[in-house]
Amino acid sequence: MTLSSEEIRTELKRAGMRPTAQRLTICQYVLNQANHPSVEDIKAWVDDKFPGISLATVYNTVHALETAGLVQAIRFDHSDKVIYDSNTEPHFHFLDEDSGTLLDIQPEQVQINLNLPEDVLVNDISILIRGKRQ
Amino acid sequence: MTLSSEEIRTELKRAGMRPTAQRLTICQYVLNQANHPSVEDIKAWVDDKFPGISLATVYNTVHALETAGLVQAIRFDHSDKVIYDSNTEPHFHFLDEDSGTLLDIQPEQVQINLNLPEDVLVNDISILIRGKRQ
DNA sequence: TTTCTATTTAGAATCATTCTAAAATACGCC
DNA sequence: GGCGTATTTTAGAATGATTCTAAATAGAAA
Ligand SMILES: [Mn+2]
Ligand SMILES: [Mn+2]
Ligand SMILES: [Zn+2]
Ligand SMILES: [Zn+2]
Numbered sequence: 001m002t003l004s005s006e007e008i009r010t011e012l013k014r015a016g017m018r019p020t021a022q023r024l025t026i027c028q029y030v031l032n033q034a035n036h037p038s039v040e041d042i043k044a045w046v047d048d049k050f051p052g053i054s055l056a057t058v059y060n061t062v063h064a065l066e067t068a069g070l071v072q073a074i075r076f077d078h079s080d081k082v083i084y085d086s087n088t089e090p091h092f093h094f095l096d097e098d099s100g101t102l103l104d105i106q107p108e109q110v111q112i113n114l115n116l117p118e119d120v121l122v123n124d125i126s127i128l129i130r131g132k133r134q
Numbered sequence: 135m136t137l138s139s140e141e142i143r144t145e146l147k148r149a150g151m152r153p154t155a156q157r158l159t160i161c162q163y164v165l166n167q168a169n170h171p172s173v174e175d176i177k178a179w180v181d182d183k184f185p186g187i188s189l190a191t192v193y194n195t196v197h198a199l200e201t202a203g204l205v206q207a208i209r210f211d212h213s214d215k216v217i218y219d220s221n222t223e224p225h226f227h228f229l230d231e232d233s234g235t236l237l238d239i240q241p242e243q244v245q246i247n248l249n250l251p252e253d254v255l256v257n258d259i260s261i262l263i264r265g266k267r268q
Numbered sequence: 269t270t271t272c273t274a275t276t277t278a279g280a281a282t283c284a285t286t287c288t289a290a291a292a293t294a295c296g297c298c
Numbered sequence: 299g300g301c302g303t304a305t306t307t308t309a310g311a312a313t314g315a316t317t318c319t320a321a322a323t324a325g326a327a328a
Contacts, residue, residue: 018274054277077209097257111247122265131256152294188308
Protein backbone atom coordinates (compact mmCIF):
# COMPACT_ATOMS: atom_id res chain seq x y z
CA MET A 1 0.00 0.00 0.00
CA THR A 2 2.15 2.81 -1.31
CA LEU A 3 0.93 6.30 -0.55
CA SER A 4 1.44 9.08 -3.06
CA SER A 5 3.05 12.31 -1.99
CA GLU A 6 -0.39 13.88 -2.01
CA GLU A 7 -1.89 11.12 0.09
CA ILE A 8 0.86 11.54 2.63
CA ARG A 9 0.10 15.24 2.82
CA THR A 10 -3.54 14.45 3.42
CA GLU A 11 -2.75 11.91 6.13
CA LEU A 12 -0.51 14.37 7.93
CA LYS A 13 -3.11 17.12 7.77
CA ARG A 14 -5.80 14.79 8.98
CA ALA A 15 -3.57 14.05 11.96
CA GLY A 16 -3.18 17.76 12.63
CA MET A 17 0.46 17.70 11.55
CA ARG A 18 1.87 20.32 9.21
CA PRO A 19 3.19 18.62 6.08
CA THR A 20 6.70 20.05 6.25
CA ALA A 21 9.41 19.03 3.80
CA GLN A 22 11.18 17.08 6.55
CA ARG A 23 8.05 15.16 7.46
CA LEU A 24 7.15 14.40 3.87
CA THR A 25 10.59 12.98 3.24
CA ILE A 26 10.54 10.90 6.42
CA CYS A 27 7.09 9.57 5.56
CA GLN A 28 8.13 8.70 2.04
CA TYR A 29 10.60 6.33 3.62
CA VAL A 30 8.80 5.14 6.73
CA LEU A 31 5.35 4.68 5.21
CA ASN A 32 6.35 3.54 1.73
CA GLN A 33 9.80 2.16 1.25
CA ALA A 34 11.21 1.01 4.56
CA ASN A 35 10.87 -2.32 6.29
CA HIS A 36 10.72 -1.86 10.07
CA PRO A 37 13.35 0.88 10.15
CA SER A 38 15.10 2.21 13.20
CA VAL A 39 15.58 5.92 13.76
CA GLU A 40 19.16 5.41 12.65
CA ASP A 41 17.94 3.82 9.40
CA ILE A 42 15.51 6.67 8.81
CA LYS A 43 18.13 9.32 9.47
CA ALA A 44 20.57 7.66 7.06
CA TRP A 45 18.03 7.44 4.24
CA VAL A 46 16.60 10.91 4.73
CA ASP A 47 20.06 12.47 4.97
CA ASP A 48 20.54 11.81 1.27
CA LYS A 49 17.38 13.55 0.15
CA PHE A 50 17.45 16.21 2.82
CA PRO A 51 21.04 16.82 3.88
CA GLY A 52 21.45 18.28 7.32
CA ILE A 53 18.13 17.19 8.74
CA SER A 54 18.49 16.93 12.46
CA LEU A 55 18.26 13.72 14.44
CA ALA A 56 15.83 15.45 16.79
CA THR A 57 13.43 16.01 13.91
CA VAL A 58 13.47 12.33 13.04
CA TYR A 59 12.66 11.46 16.65
CA ASN A 60 9.99 14.18 16.79
CA THR A 61 8.41 12.93 13.60
CA VAL A 62 8.24 9.24 14.45
CA HIS A 63 6.72 10.18 17.79
CA ALA A 64 4.13 12.32 16.07
CA LEU A 65 3.39 9.55 13.56
CA GLU A 66 3.01 7.13 16.43
CA THR A 67 0.57 9.41 18.23
CA ALA A 68 -1.33 9.84 14.99
CA GLY A 69 -1.59 6.07 14.65
CA LEU A 70 0.27 6.04 11.34
CA VAL A 71 3.05 3.81 12.66
CA GLN A 72 3.63 1.61 15.65
CA ALA A 73 6.82 1.43 17.67
CA ILE A 74 8.19 -2.01 18.42
CA ARG A 75 11.22 -3.24 20.30
CA PHE A 76 12.59 -6.75 20.05
CA ASP A 77 15.15 -8.67 22.02
CA HIS A 78 17.78 -8.85 19.32
CA SER A 79 18.32 -5.11 19.05
CA ASP A 80 18.44 -2.27 21.49
CA LYS A 81 16.80 0.09 19.05
CA VAL A 82 13.12 0.80 18.62
CA ILE A 83 11.83 0.10 15.13
CA TYR A 84 8.83 1.64 13.42
CA ASP A 85 6.19 -0.40 11.69
CA SER A 86 3.95 1.16 9.06
CA ASN A 87 1.68 -1.86 9.32
CA THR A 88 -0.63 -0.78 12.12
CA GLU A 89 -2.91 -3.79 11.80
CA PRO A 90 -2.39 -6.61 14.30
CA HIS A 91 0.28 -8.95 12.95
CA PHE A 92 3.31 -10.96 13.98
CA HIS A 93 6.97 -11.02 12.98
CA PHE A 94 9.59 -13.35 11.62
CA LEU A 95 13.27 -12.60 12.14
CA ASP A 96 15.58 -14.14 9.58
CA GLU A 97 18.61 -14.84 11.74
CA ASP A 98 20.91 -14.97 8.72
CA SER A 99 20.06 -11.64 7.16
CA GLY A 100 18.65 -9.83 10.17
CA THR A 101 15.53 -9.04 8.13
CA LEU A 102 12.26 -8.67 9.97
CA LEU A 103 9.21 -9.84 8.03
CA ASP A 104 5.53 -9.47 8.71
CA ILE A 105 3.53 -12.59 9.45
CA GLN A 106 -0.17 -12.21 8.81
CA PRO A 107 -2.56 -13.30 11.58
CA GLU A 108 -4.04 -15.82 9.14
CA GLN A 109 -0.71 -17.64 9.08
CA VAL A 110 -0.82 -18.23 12.81
CA GLN A 111 -3.43 -20.25 14.62
CA ILE A 112 -3.26 -19.88 18.39
CA ASN A 113 -5.22 -21.62 21.07
CA LEU A 114 -4.73 -20.31 24.55
CA ASN A 115 -5.58 -22.24 27.64
CA LEU A 116 -5.51 -19.52 30.28
CA PRO A 117 -7.34 -19.06 33.58
CA GLU A 118 -10.91 -17.86 33.10
CA ASP A 119 -10.38 -14.49 34.72
CA VAL A 120 -7.73 -13.49 32.20
CA LEU A 121 -8.72 -10.91 29.60
CA VAL A 122 -6.28 -10.86 26.70
CA ASN A 123 -5.70 -7.47 25.08
CA ASP A 124 -2.78 -8.16 22.80
CA ILE A 125 -0.49 -10.93 21.65
CA SER A 126 2.99 -10.23 20.37
CA ILE A 127 4.87 -12.98 18.57
CA LEU A 128 8.39 -13.07 17.23
CA ILE A 129 9.45 -16.16 15.32
CA ARG A 130 13.17 -16.54 14.79
CA GLY A 131 14.56 -18.80 12.15
CA LYS A 132 16.33 -19.26 8.86
CA ARG A 133 15.43 -19.84 5.24
CA GLN A 134 17.02 -22.83 3.61
CA MET B 135 12.31 -25.33 42.26
CA THR B 136 14.09 -23.62 45.11
CA LEU B 137 17.81 -24.29 45.34
CA SER B 138 19.51 -24.55 48.70
CA SER B 139 22.56 -22.47 49.42
CA GLU B 140 24.63 -25.63 48.94
CA GLU B 141 22.99 -26.43 45.63
CA ILE B 142 23.70 -22.92 44.39
CA ARG B 143 27.36 -23.37 45.33
CA THR B 144 27.43 -26.59 43.37
CA GLU B 145 25.79 -25.03 40.32
CA LEU B 146 28.26 -22.16 40.32
CA LYS B 147 31.23 -24.49 40.62
CA ARG B 148 29.91 -26.69 37.86
CA ALA B 149 29.78 -23.59 35.69
CA GLY B 150 33.37 -22.78 36.57
CA MET B 151 32.33 -19.79 38.64
CA ARG B 152 33.78 -19.17 42.09
CA PRO B 153 30.97 -19.12 44.63
CA THR B 154 31.74 -15.72 46.11
CA ALA B 155 29.55 -14.13 48.74
CA GLN B 156 28.29 -11.61 46.20
CA ARG B 157 27.32 -14.29 43.70
CA LEU B 158 25.64 -16.46 46.31
CA THR B 159 23.52 -13.55 47.44
CA ILE B 160 22.60 -12.57 43.89
CA CYS B 161 21.70 -16.17 43.06
CA GLN B 162 19.59 -16.50 46.18
CA TYR B 163 17.45 -13.76 44.72
CA VAL B 164 17.64 -14.39 40.99
CA LEU B 165 17.34 -18.19 41.08
CA ASN B 166 15.00 -18.57 44.05
CA GLN B 167 12.97 -15.59 45.06
CA ALA B 168 12.68 -13.16 42.19
CA ASN B 169 10.20 -13.06 39.35
CA HIS B 170 11.83 -11.80 36.16
CA PRO B 171 13.96 -9.17 37.91
CA SER B 172 15.85 -6.37 36.24
CA VAL B 173 19.40 -5.53 37.24
CA GLU B 174 17.94 -2.61 39.17
CA ASP B 175 15.65 -5.01 41.08
CA ILE B 176 18.54 -7.32 41.85
CA LYS B 177 20.77 -4.53 43.04
CA ALA B 178 18.02 -3.18 45.33
CA TRP B 179 17.37 -6.58 46.93
CA VAL B 180 21.00 -7.55 47.30
CA ASP B 181 21.93 -4.14 48.73
CA ASP B 182 20.04 -5.06 51.89
CA LYS B 183 21.87 -8.31 52.50
CA PHE B 184 25.18 -7.16 51.14
CA PRO B 185 25.46 -3.39 51.59
CA GLY B 186 27.83 -1.69 49.20
CA ILE B 187 27.88 -4.35 46.52
CA SER B 188 28.74 -2.69 43.25
CA LEU B 189 26.42 -2.38 40.30
CA ALA B 190 29.21 -3.71 38.07
CA THR B 191 29.22 -6.94 40.06
CA VAL B 192 25.51 -7.41 39.50
CA TYR B 193 25.99 -6.93 35.77
CA ASN B 194 29.04 -9.20 35.77
CA THR B 195 27.15 -11.89 37.64
CA VAL B 196 24.02 -11.93 35.50
CA HIS B 197 26.22 -12.11 32.43
CA ALA B 198 28.14 -15.04 33.89
CA LEU B 199 24.88 -16.76 34.87
CA GLU B 200 23.60 -16.23 31.36
CA THR B 201 26.73 -17.74 29.83
CA ALA B 202 26.43 -20.64 32.24
CA GLY B 203 22.87 -21.20 31.09
CA LEU B 204 21.45 -20.65 34.57
CA VAL B 205 19.30 -17.71 33.49
CA GLN B 206 18.11 -16.22 30.27
CA ALA B 207 18.03 -12.53 29.43
CA ILE B 208 14.81 -11.15 27.96
CA ARG B 209 13.73 -7.73 26.83
CA PHE B 210 10.14 -6.75 26.23
CA ASP B 211 8.52 -3.75 24.62
CA HIS B 212 7.00 -2.33 27.76
CA SER B 213 10.28 -1.71 29.53
CA ASP B 214 13.67 -0.53 28.45
CA LYS B 215 15.42 -2.80 30.91
CA VAL B 216 16.61 -6.35 30.37
CA ILE B 217 15.07 -8.85 32.75
CA TYR B 218 16.50 -12.16 33.87
CA ASP B 219 14.52 -15.36 33.81
CA SER B 220 15.54 -18.30 35.98
CA ASN B 221 13.23 -20.49 33.93
CA THR B 222 15.54 -21.59 31.14
CA GLU B 223 13.05 -23.99 29.60
CA PRO B 224 11.14 -22.75 26.56
CA HIS B 225 8.05 -20.91 27.73
CA PHE B 226 5.97 -17.81 27.08
CA HIS B 227 4.92 -14.78 29.10
CA PHE B 228 1.85 -12.96 30.27
CA LEU B 229 2.03 -9.32 31.27
CA ASP B 230 -0.62 -8.20 33.70
CA GLU B 231 -1.14 -4.63 32.53
CA ASP B 232 -2.64 -3.60 35.86
CA SER B 233 0.13 -4.77 38.16
CA GLY B 234 3.00 -4.88 35.71
CA THR B 235 3.66 -8.46 36.79
CA LEU B 236 5.18 -10.82 34.26
CA LEU B 237 4.02 -14.42 34.56
CA ASP B 238 5.25 -17.58 32.94
CA ILE B 239 2.95 -19.36 30.51
CA GLN B 240 3.76 -23.01 30.03
CA PRO B 241 4.08 -24.27 26.46
CA GLU B 242 1.24 -26.69 27.19
CA GLN B 243 -1.09 -23.73 27.65
CA VAL B 244 -0.41 -22.50 24.14
CA GLN B 245 -1.21 -24.39 20.98
CA ILE B 246 0.29 -22.84 17.88
CA ASN B 247 -0.12 -23.79 14.26
CA LEU B 248 2.15 -21.96 11.87
CA ASN B 249 1.49 -21.74 8.18
CA LEU B 250 4.84 -20.56 6.89
CA PRO B 251 6.69 -21.02 3.59
CA GLU B 252 8.29 -24.47 3.32
CA ASP B 253 11.84 -23.18 3.31
CA VAL B 254 11.48 -21.59 6.72
CA LEU B 255 13.22 -23.29 9.62
CA VAL B 256 11.90 -22.08 12.96
CA ASN B 257 14.42 -21.93 15.77
CA ASP B 258 12.51 -20.09 18.44
CA ILE B 259 9.15 -18.54 19.18
CA SER B 260 8.75 -15.72 21.65
CA ILE B 261 5.26 -14.80 22.82
CA LEU B 262 4.11 -12.02 25.08
CA ILE B 263 0.44 -11.92 25.98
CA ARG B 264 -0.77 -8.67 27.49
CA GLY B 265 -3.96 -8.47 29.44
CA LYS B 266 -5.76 -8.06 32.70
CA ARG B 267 -7.31 -10.23 35.38
CA GLN B 268 -10.90 -9.53 36.24
C1' DT C 269 2.36 42.89 7.48
C1' DT C 270 1.83 41.36 12.29
C1' DT C 271 1.04 37.82 15.41
C1' DC C 272 0.70 33.40 17.12
C1' DT C 273 1.81 28.75 17.17
C1' DA C 274 4.09 24.70 15.33
C1' DT C 275 8.36 22.92 13.93
C1' DT C 276 13.20 22.44 13.59
C1' DT C 277 17.56 22.42 15.47
C1' DA C 278 22.09 21.93 18.22
C1' DG C 279 23.53 20.54 22.05
C1' DA C 280 22.95 19.09 26.82
C1' DA C 281 20.94 15.65 29.82
C1' DT C 282 19.36 11.06 30.98
C1' DC C 283 19.52 6.24 31.63
C1' DA C 284 20.73 1.49 30.93
C1' DT C 285 24.58 -0.84 29.98
C1' DT C 286 29.54 -1.73 28.96
C1' DC C 287 34.31 -0.87 29.58
C1' DT C 288 38.73 0.04 32.10
C1' DA C 289 42.17 -0.52 35.15
C1' DA C 290 43.39 -1.05 39.76
C1' DA C 291 42.52 -3.32 44.29
C1' DA C 292 40.86 -7.32 46.63
C1' DT C 293 39.98 -12.09 46.92
C1' DA C 294 39.92 -17.13 46.14
C1' DC C 295 42.23 -21.27 45.43
C1' DG C 296 45.78 -24.66 44.30
C1' DC C 297 50.29 -25.72 45.87
C1' DC C 298 54.22 -25.80 48.90
C1' DG D 299 49.71 -21.46 57.42
C1' DG D 300 52.09 -18.60 53.62
C1' DC D 301 52.74 -17.81 48.09
C1' DG D 302 51.72 -17.09 43.45
C1' DT D 303 48.45 -16.58 40.10
C1' DA D 304 44.08 -16.28 37.96
C1' DT D 305 39.55 -14.62 39.06
C1' DT D 306 36.54 -11.32 40.91
C1' DT D 307 35.15 -6.96 42.59
C1' DT D 308 34.96 -2.25 42.32
C1' DA D 309 34.62 2.92 41.21
C1' DG D 310 34.30 5.57 37.82
C1' DA D 311 34.57 6.68 32.94
C1' DA D 312 32.65 5.72 28.42
C1' DT D 313 29.00 4.48 25.25
C1' DG D 314 24.76 4.63 22.75
C1' DA D 315 19.88 5.27 22.27
C1' DT D 316 16.69 8.40 23.48
C1' DT D 317 14.71 12.57 25.63
C1' DC D 318 14.88 17.28 26.94
C1' DT D 319 15.83 22.34 26.52
C1' DA D 320 15.73 26.60 24.75
C1' DA D 321 16.52 29.39 20.95
C1' DA D 322 15.86 30.08 15.83
C1' DT D 323 12.84 29.38 11.95
C1' DA D 324 8.79 28.71 9.28
C1' DG D 325 3.71 28.38 8.52
C1' DA D 326 -0.92 29.83 9.05
C1' DA D 327 -4.18 33.13 10.42
C1' DA D 328 -5.78 37.66 10.94
MN1 LIG E 1 17.28 -1.58 10.94
MN1 LIG F 1 11.22 -5.39 37.53
ZN1 LIG G 1 5.47 -5.51 11.06
ZN1 LIG H 1 9.71 -16.59 32.29
